[in-house]
Amino acid sequence: MATAATAVGADPVPSAVAVTTAQTGPTAPAVDLLEPYLGPLSGVVVSAAIFLVVLVTVFVLNKAVFSPLVGRLFDRQGLDEHARRPLQKIATFLVLFAGVTVAFGAAGYQGFLRSLATIAAAATLAVGFALQDVIKNFVAGVFIYTDKPFRIGDWIEWNDNSGVVEDISFRVTRVRTFDNELLTVPNHALTSDVVKNPVAKKTLRLKFVFGIDYDDDVERATEIIVEEAERSEAILDDPAPSVRLTELADSYVGLQSRIWIDDPSRSDFVKARADYVKAVKARFDAEDISIPFPQRTVSGRDAWSEPAAFGRKD
Numbered sequence: 001m002a003t004a005a006t007a008v009g010a011d012p013v014p015s016a017v018a019v020t021t022a023q024t025g026p027t028a029p030a031v032d033l034l035e036p037y038l039g040p041l042s043g044v045v046v047s048a049a050i051f052l053v054v055l056v057t058v059f060v061l062n063k064a065v066f067s068p069l070v071g072r073l074f075d076r077q078g079l080d081e082h083a084r085r086p087l088q089k090i091a092t093f094l095v096l097f098a099g100v101t102v103a104f105g106a107a108g109y110q111g112f113l114r115s116l117a118t119i120a121a122a123a124t125l126a127v128g129f130a131l132q133d134v135i136k137n138f139v140a141g142v143f144i145y146t147d148k149p150f151r152i153g154d155w156i157e158w159n160d161n162s163g164v165v166e167d168i169s170f171r172v173t174r175v176r177t178f179d180n181e182l183l184t185v186p187n188h189a190l191t192s193d194v195v196k197n198p199v200a201k202k203t204l205r206l207k208f209v210f211g212i213d214y215d216d217d218v219e220r221a222t223e224i225i226v227e228e229a230e231r232s233e234a235i236l237d238d239p240a241p242s243v244r245l246t247e248l249a250d251s252y253v254g255l256q257s258r259i260w261i262d263d264p265s266r267s268d269f270v271k272a273r274a275d276y277v278k279a280v281k282a283r284f285d286a287e288d289i290s291i292p293f294p295q296r297t298v299s300g301r302d303a304w305s306e307p308a309a310f311g312r313k314d
Contacts, residue, residue, distance in 0.1 A: 051107040058099030066095055086170055087145065133186075134171065140187035141170035149190075150197050157196040158189070203236065206259050206273055210280060211252030213290045218245065218253060221289050225257050228279040234272035236260040251292045 070091045074084050145168070150156050154165050156175065163177040173190055175183045198204050212221050222243045229241035239260050247254030257280075261272050284291060 047107040047109070051103045051109075054103035054106045055099055058096065058102065062092060062095045062099070067092065133188075137171045137187045140191040141168070143191050144168060144173070144187055145170075149195055154197055156190075157198065158193050161185075203260050203262055204269060205239075206261065206269065207256055208259075208273065208277060209246065209254045209256045210284075211247075211249065211254055211291055212284070213292045214253060216253075216289045218255070220287065221255055221284070224283045224287065224289070225255060225280055228276060228283060229257065229259050232259075232272070232276050232279070234261055234268070235276065236262055251294050 067088070070088060071084075074087065144150075150165055152165050152168060156162065156165060161175070161177070161183065163175040163181075163183060165173060166176050166182070167174040171187060173185050173187055175185055177183060210221070210225060212218070225243050226241050229235050230237065235241060236259075241257065241259045244256050244258070245253065246256040257276075259276065261269065281291070283289075
């Protein structure tokens, strides 16, 4: 005989129990609104919608506000178009990365963000050790862009190398030598060593020493050197050409000519100097001013000893 016991005053036990998780926070009304239609997926849909809205908002703000502000900052710094493009890309990447982070937080994915931050920290440490040289050159490239020690088209000299800058990237600088060789130079090499930019001010001073004989007239030779500089179309009148007596060598008196040429390339500089030196040499020849060649005076004894006598004691 079977009996059923029912507790006095107790509610009847339902045939099925539905277990739901209450949604709290500012998104709760939206979840409650969608729950009759989407069921358990309502929370996921609301979070995804919030993520997309925040991300699109950041993207629009970047285009409408942040990018123009960065452009104005670059204008104040005087950065050329070649330097602006990569820096603008970096700035945009940082803004979008920050936007993605904010979007994840607003959508309620804090746990995912913490995991992502841990993974990113470990990856940054590993990449930092593996790419030390790349990072070093990247930082040097940023300094080249901001400090502007040289620009594309400038003629630079460093260590025993020289050439014209053809391209500047964040990792390397490409320089075309005057032998038409293309050098790919790590940026770190150009920021850690002394780099000469002979035409940074759009003018270049050339120096050349003319050697004349000790018997020649120094004043007349000086006048000829200055006159030929003033006749040359490639040589500037301001600053004016000048000559200084700089050396009393074994075979000649050294007169150093100092001249300036305007906005030169390497070919302009070589041609201007060659034409000028040729003109001075022609004037020296016409006025009997000689350019002596090195001379040596050799002295000796007339007495001769037999080789066998060397070292012999009588």
